[in-house]
Amino acid sequence: MADGAVRERWGHRAGRGKGDGDAADVALLDAALRVHEPLTRATHGFHAWPAALHPLAARDLIAAFPGKSVLDPFCGGGTVAVEALVAGRAAYGRDVSPIAVLIARARTARPGPEGIAAMRAAARRLAASATSARQLPPPDIRRVVERWYEPHVLCELEAIRSGISAMDGPVADLLWAVFSSILIKTSFRESDTRARREAVHRPPGTTATWFHRKAREYGRFLETLQEMVPEGTPSADIVRRDARDATALRVDLVVTSPPYPSTYDYVPMNHLRHAWLGIRDTGVDREMGARRAWREGEREARRQWSLDTHQWTASMAQSLTPGGHLVIVVGDGASPTGVIDALGPSVEAVRAAGLTLRARASVTREDGRGVDRWEHAILAAAPSLAR
Ligand SMILES: C[S@@+](CC[C@H](N)C(=O)[O-])C[C@H]1O[C@@H](n2cnc3c(N)ncnc32)[C@H](O)[C@@H]1O
Structure with missing residues (x-):
């Protein structure tokens, strides 16, 4: 040629x-x-x-x-x-x-109707407990993330993070991806690709609501994927x-x-996610x-x-x-x-x-x-x- x-x-x-x-x-x-x-x-x-x-x-x-x-x-x-x-x-x-791997696994997951229902139910419980959370993240996380979030957002995120940490199995994996998906939107960071700090105010409860909303939307996406993938794949x-x-x-x-x-x-560009998800490597x-x-x-x-x-x-x-x-x-x-x-x-x-x-x-x-x-x-x- x-x-x-x-x-x-x-x-x-x-x-x-x-x-x-x-x-x-x-x-x-x-x-x-x-x-x-x-x-x-x-x-x-x-x-x-x-x-x-x-x-x-x-x-x-x-x-x-x-x-x-x-x-x-x-x-x-x-x-x-x-x-x-x-x-x-x-x-x-x-x-x-590791964040790409988390997302790609989440987007290709096929947990079946029961797995999706369990993910939604767990997200609902986590969001409810996060709304009135008062606990700040532990020092190793706080050191990295503190300047990027309002104090009440830090507490809501910490409630979700510690709640997922206490779970294990496939539902926890799905929820880590949902958690990761809201970490920039709830922060002062302009976007994934722009590190500029923007002073934005999120009313209390917004973080918990967004987490729950994302989990429901993700559940719908997973249902669609399940329908589109031929049996036996x-x-x-x-x-x-x-x-x-x-x-x-x-x-x-x-x-x-x-x-x-x-x-x-x-x-x-994923340093906030690495801190919140405890990723060192x-x-x-x-x-x-x-x-x-x-x-x-x-x-x-x-x-x-x-x-x-x-x-x-x-x-x-x-x-x-x-x-x-x-x-x-x-x-x-x-x-x-x-x-x-x-x-x-x-x-x-x-x-x-x-x-x-x-x-x-x-x-x-x-x-x-x-x-x-x-x-x-x-x-x-x-x-x-x-x-
Ligand atoms: C242009 S993006 C790929 C986007 C992907 N096609 C999609 O649709 O989301 C390039 C990717 O290469 C990854 N990457 C960078 N260096 C790499 C390496 N040495 N081995 C494997 N992946 C690497 C980055 O983490 C990034 O996810």
């Missing part, structure tokens, strides 16, 4: 696009990059996770490559794993962040793991979106492409991102069954000196891993900063068995 754009056109939402390879493959990748409309589908709306793949992109990419199994080595909130389940495939998700397998490490897993499809270079600090030293790496030194960060890209791609090439496919969605980053190209290192890594580059598509991103950044989708295939 020749390098460079062979088709260039103007699209509706995401701006200019270009692609290279078989027309049907390019159209598939291009469509995956352009879908943006918000939608409610299965459990996708439960719990925020930045830079999530669009559920319909995941759905269509999975449908295009029929098989038994799908792996996402950077699963984040579990978008690909949810869509793999809905397609009746064995779903594998991996991520270095295995449970999703979501595990904490560095994508660069070799894996014994064998799958026929990998669909993934690795961290875009210098875009987010996934681990540090946060995975901070294993996070790829983190923005902080570019602040520390651009040259070294670029070199490391390229090396990491080669490593995880090689690991995925080992995981693919003969003739299996790898789809990567990745975007350029921005640094003080300009655009950080994500396509070049990704394409090189695909080739170095012994995969065949079948197609690629790129679409411009509107970042409001006047920087010409692109988002890319790459399709590669593992060699088929010789006849």
